[in-house]
Amino acid sequence: MIREPSALHAAAQILRRDLKLAFRRPGEWLQPVAFFLIVTMLFPLALDPELSRLRQLAPGALWVAALLASILAIEFLFREDGRDGTLEQYALSGHSFAWLLLAKTAAHWLLTGLPLAIAAPLAALGLGAPAAALPGILAALLLGSVSLSLLGAIGAGLTLGIRRGGALLSLLVLPLAIPTLVFGARATQLAIQGDSLAGPLYLLAALGVFGLTLAPLAAAAAVRISLE
């Protein structure tokens, strides 16, 4: 064995491994997207489906559904690796733990956040958004889903090893996610009205950058504690 513990190489391998695992069960990474689409579909069902009203509703429905789908998915970010001892091995691998967890979070975003963002314009169309709004909606969800994944990583770390952590996880992450939700919905609304959405997009990007610097450290601290 050749000793060459490069942090980049390690992260790349974690990414590849997680992607391979996800694709081995093809249905799996499609599930958050499907959940998202079904939930957005529930709204017109539960309400009187009138197009003009639907359109007003669209930003809220879209973002609530995206938030819920991503929280539902984030629960599995560390769970399995925690249970089977993989995280233990990561902690003992001689690399920065936060860095390895960031790689895991990136893989998770590629598998849930990205498909979600790609599916969102479709759902928006179904809720009566005009075609011109779709690029804006896509952009908002791309940026927003990054910070949702990162915030989610903190919550997933904290609730790792807690029985029925899922519900507690949502309790912890939802308050953190409210700014993302508010700005995201605002951006979507502006996009549907045909106005410029640069303002909320900048804010979403800022939240993402903030999360990128803070979340891995917090998640690493949290996971370490629950490994005891």
Place this chain on the structure above:
Amino acid sequence: MIREPSALHAAAQILRRDLKLAFRRPGEWLQPVAFFLIVTMLFPLALDPELSRLRQLAPGALWVAALLASILAIEFLFREDGRDGTLEQYALSGHSFAWLLLAKTAAHWLLTGLPLAIAAPLAALGLGAPAAALPGILAALLLGSVSLSLLGAIGAGLTLGIRRGGALLSLLVLPLAIPTLVFGARATQLAIQGDSLAGPLYLLAALGVFGLTLAPLAAAAAVRISLE
């Protein structure tokens, strides 16, 4: 040891055990309710908060939130017992497996469906429903949550032993739950408008009875398969 394998006694013990487990961690059974309240809070946040519009939205938001909260919770119905071998022991206990699973489902409803139904009027108030509508909303959620728990039990059985079953579970259960959602939202709407809601309530009750006869058998078959 006195041999006296009474089915009723066995079911009562399962119920007691599950309730004791839940109360040992006081926060735990409150979590679905908290989730429900937070999700209903998200809607006004993501939308322009105007009271008249909120009120139109209330039935949809309430039922979508209730549905999601109960699906989130149902995931844990069999999971742990499956993992630690308890379900195996139930299957080998010499009692009807479906009957024992029904007892587990009943405990689960007491711990999630009931608190949800009790919290719903509160959330409805926040969404601008008039006070006169609250008894009707409570009744609709009481009936609806029973069939949601039962349907959920089938889904939980099917997805037991599947990695990341949570998202798949929602895919399976959501379509099954659509009738409940539609009638429930309709009942809530009628209650808010001050009309008689007997019609949808009967339908909800019928769904519950249907579920009560069918779901335990289906769940038992599903769980047995995943025990192999």
Place this chain on the structure above:
Amino acid sequence: MLEVSGLHVWRGERHVLKGLSVQLAAGQALQLLWPNGAGKTSLLRAIAGLLPVEAGQVRWRGQDTEADPLTFCRDLAYLGHDLALKGDLTAGENLRYSLALRGRVAPADIDAALATVGLTAVQEQLVRRLSAGQQRRVALARLTLWDARLWLLDEPAANLDAAGQALVVAAIEAHAAAGGVAVIATHQPLALSTGVSSLWRSPGEPP
């Protein structure tokens, strides 16, 4: 009492048990010492009815077990790799609730059983806070209280120290003396008296 005849079991693509037959009379214990992956766990689960059987029969007291699984289950105690203990209940509570499925037990009996396996000191601890071997001992206590005629034990001595293994041996001896039957998967032969136990070293050569 237990007759397995011509059993074929598949695990996925693998034909694991190929026409296995064995008979056990009351008071007998059979130790499966097959190598890793030979199918011990599969055999135990197939006898219990947890794995589907492709061909062959399992008979208990002369009855095909598939014909009336509920009655068969009342005579059966299966202890697998998973212990079916709740981490959030104490050892005593765990025993109480799981024994309740099979009848009534006096609390004094539970305490006595826990004392026998040496857990009196940690009786009030949540099971999740017990070490691997201590958890095994709780499962062992449950087994002795179960009052089942047929024991199917998958590596019952795993994680146990020398004293714990002696407890397992004593429990099986007592069970056999009371006319019970036991099938035990293990890698380290248990020191059972030769009248009681037979060893089966590989699925190819019957005991």
Place this chain on the structure above:
Amino acid sequence: MLEVSGLHVWRGERHVLKGLSVQLAAGQALQLLWPNGAGKTSLLRAIAGLLPVEAGQVRWRGQDTEADPLTFCRDLAYLGHDLALKGDLTAGENLRYSLALRGRVAPADIDAALATVGLTAVQEQLVRRLSAGQQRRVALARLTLWDARLWLLDEPAANLDAAGQALVVAAIEAHAAAGGVAVIATHQPLALSTGVSSLWRSPGEPP
């Protein structure tokens, strides 16, 4: 090379390790034969840095391990009750990805290691479809490829048949011969040559 001095560890309300000290030089293996619940797992995890230490020190090559955990970890291989194997990857893939964290390994080495532990036949199976002992063997193969100087092994022989236990013994002997250090929790003393190994029968009486 490894010096543990005055170690105090608490598990919840329990003062499990009370001022434990032990020293191991290069080429030595220490077998912990403590009874159930005496704190073997706790000790191994505390040395690895996975459990917080209330008082005392762990030194490796003269350095306090808490001062520079990353460097210490590069020398460390920990094999716990949980094997850190992915059920949805094959044995080969599992080894490939987990070894990648520590450097590069040639695929041929992986195949050779799997052959040594007798898994060539099931190399292409998903790990989830392997029996308990086969999974242990995968973890054993990984251990030998890890190239770590300090091995911490928690019941490495569990679930393994006689041949498998011989593999564990051989691996530890080779590791010690190459100047490695090993601390092993076990209930069945492993047949290591006496020059290499010392037995520690209870936390009260040092080895």
Place this chain on the structure above:
Amino acid sequence: MSWAWFHRFASPPYFYSLTLRLAPWLGWPAGLLIVGGLYGGLVLAPPDYQQSDAFRIVYVHAPAAWVSLMSYSLMAFAAAVGLIWRMKVAHAVAAACAPVGASITAVCLVTGMLWGQPMWGTYWAWDPRLVFELVLLFFFLGYMGLRSAIDDVSRADRASAVLAVVGVVNVPIVHFSVTWWNSLHQAPSVMRMQEAAMPASMLVPLLMSFLGFTLYFYAVMLVRARAEVLRRDRGGSWVRDVLAARGKAA
């Protein structure tokens, strides 16, 4: 500069006896100030020219709002200290802040709602300040929920500390929400130092209330922290001493 004071403060016996001595010195003045402030605000102060007597809610609402933000900040700070220096006493302080802070946050919300109905015509509006104050309550609840979900005290301490530190971003959001978004809610009026926005007969009781609530919070928090320190110590000899001392006194 010496760190001796820091180490002394971090020692559980010292902290225990400190809280024992300090709590009454904070608690009794707090009680007097609160009673005095309320008397001044409810009885002596003239009615507001716009809001008439409804404005008197400010004497409970504004101090409660201030304490809610302060208690969270203190909790996060103590949690950070506990994480960084592995200081049990700091964790005990953080744990003691949460229930008191949460209840006071709830008071702020409820009094705000009771004030909102006469002033804005609605108990609740989805206004940034109100929403983020509610989020603050959720952070407190999440913090306590996380604590109660982990049964090992030391693990619960550290895990919940991470959450407390992460959640502290919410505090400035609540405080500045009125300035950042155009809000229904009143802009800062008391804390503005340039001009006295209200007559002294209104202002003095309000300031008494602020001070009283603050002292009250510290008093109750320190009493709780005393219990938390005791729970965290594993039968050190000082525990025997303080318990014996108490037994004699009782």
Place this chain on the structure above:
Amino acid sequence: MREFLDMSGYAAYVWPSVGLTLAVLLANVYWARRLVRSAQAEARRRLASGAQS
């Protein structure tokens, strides 16, 4: 006095606010003292059991 209690029509808002606030303040004091007592009792129990073993 009646005028004072009436709060020029806002009694339904002012008095519940004040009452609730005071109730919460007092309840906090009560809970805190109870916590201390239970912690002391637990510490005693622990010391006693530690002395035995």
